[in-house]
Amino acid sequence: MPPHPLFFQGGNGSRLTDLDDNTYLDYVLGWGPVILGHGHPGLTEAVQNQLPHGATYGAGHVLEAEVAEMVIERIPGAERVLWSNTGSEATQVALRLARGATGRRRFIKFGGHYHGWSDAMLVGYRPGPTGDLARGSEGQPEAVLDDVTIVDWGDIEAVRRLLQGDEYAAVFCEPVLCNSGVLAPPENFLTELRRVCDATGTVLVFDEVITGFRMSRGGAAERYDVEPDLVVLAKAVAGGYPLAAVAGRAEFLELTTSGVVHAGTYNGNPVVLAAAKATLEALDEPSVYETFENHGRKLGEGFAQALTAHGVPGTINQVGPVVQCMIGVKEAATFTDFLAADQKFYDRLLVHMLRRGVFTLPGGRWYLSAAHSEHDVEQTVDVFEAALKATLADGATPATVS
Template structure:
């Protein structure tokens, strides 16, 4: 392996990012905020601009290399620029970019999803998770003749008006809260927001004759806010309650799908929803999403439910998906992802302990969460109460030592992250914590509201 791919020593320090700063100044003259999605503007100390990626690493426009735990905010499940994905996409490019009609990859990849995702009898192709969630809710309403839906505190189902409710802004009295300026307040009438892992609250709501609930929409593992697993029996309770009341159970597996197991969280926890939303890991970095599930619900797109999109079933994205599914098909893939992530979690816990820094570190599959200022996180409110100002300082110190992290404590791992990468990462974080300790920075103990 070349020295370039081995990277520089974990204790190296990057003083500044002049190329990224110049690029960001230029971008702000034409791009809103200088970024293509507002969330990227929150990356401390400022958005970086990258030139290329390979495997578990990125290189920025200043020539610095990083071990990448952002992974494009999740899609890069098989690493950057995997040769198999690049080859598949390159071959498809010579055949055509889009046809406005059918092609073999549409059904070939759909067949493979039906074979591996529990409950998947039919597939609808779309382009983003936000779009696919809207399709799932429309299908549920058409199937039940009802209009409202249940979501849970801290769960993220996309940026559209209908579902961007009570994500990070939780009302103290439990009422639904809008997530954005300009959002139509009328959407609050269509949603009931409940605490995650509270089966009794769901049962009480669904038992009401006037609840009008078409769907229960849930991240089976709450990856977007704290990587919180379902409590024992919670998903089973949702399944039983939805069966009893004729309500559609929708798993938002935008993050967990193809990541927590070959068949996603539904396979990992042994609970089959009526509909599953897939995206992120589905196409190895290309824009593709899907709604899968019961044939009688999904088939409604042929009998009155409108599901449209110029780029639906795009052959380039589906070529990438086929290659990604091949790479995720081996029996060793998911045990290895689990083992490498467990190694990282153990190393990070030890590093925090060495510096006397209170932090909770846990993972579910290859998604890891670090929450400073707390010893354990079990609820969304405990996650939100952690010391995120301290964590942002840690992100910058890690960045200076060649480790690229998301704000909010979530880390993604890919099939390309190795034990050696983990060793280097832990050494870099240990050095970053040392720098913060010498500067007198310590996390503030959490106060849960």
């Protein structure tokens, strides 16, 4: 990360302190999971209370069921939950469940959507050196491409056409495309996806690794009122501890007791489940989600006003506590719009923000936590504007795309 990698000594609430004792308002939040802020007292206490009782049992325990019930109560359509460690693992088991249930091999995903780094899933995320949306990594076999078809986000006709052939086990999506522009789903798109999956016996998977417990208490499924068959959860679920889950319909999840293998030494260990219980309880405190909306809006509007005031073309997208800044594009509704944003200008802006004590992700995305105060948000908008001025004063001019 420019201008050089940062190393931190610790965090507290909305702030992180680096090894040189510089303190930053943190909008990286560990790339999303730290939804309560750093060192949240209730979460820390819950983990500390569990530690003397052991790290893992390799057998059932009460927290597994207790926290599964909390997830079932929150996530629309969830009847069963399985525990895993990371989003990348959980998306793999979701795919395996879909294949096990349907007897079909292929799946659909959308361009720019990220579902972890496994061979099967790391396709169509970013254009490769030749501009094609194919494999994401050296070392990934070409054969993975036989299993997946990449469709443009929002192209329901393409999905409908592909699903006619009874070939596809599942459709995977980030219901809000957070990894590529914070693009809300086009109107009625998720409902139409649900319909076409129902009509063709295809498993609909919402990858809510980012949106889960963040876009609302019940994630994007609740926000957009659509019940997928399977929901993949990670990041916010345990407030920064390594936990992931697949929640969904019993008929799919129960396949793990009759032939679909899901394994993992650390799955559902009591330490991370204690963290998840404390996190979900803390997110239930009054007005957490209302504050997410207000702070998200305030941050987004503040950035947009600063861009206008300084004549810098750009777009701000915001859904709940996730904000995306794209320089040089007038409107960003598609993955192509997102790719057109002027990343070089943003990188320079980011360095000026770091110098002024704001730590944020490369690429333009911002995460808010429950620990960010209104004052933090106001201060951040001021820093954004000052950083914008400094970037322009350096002589940088945003590349504009019409």
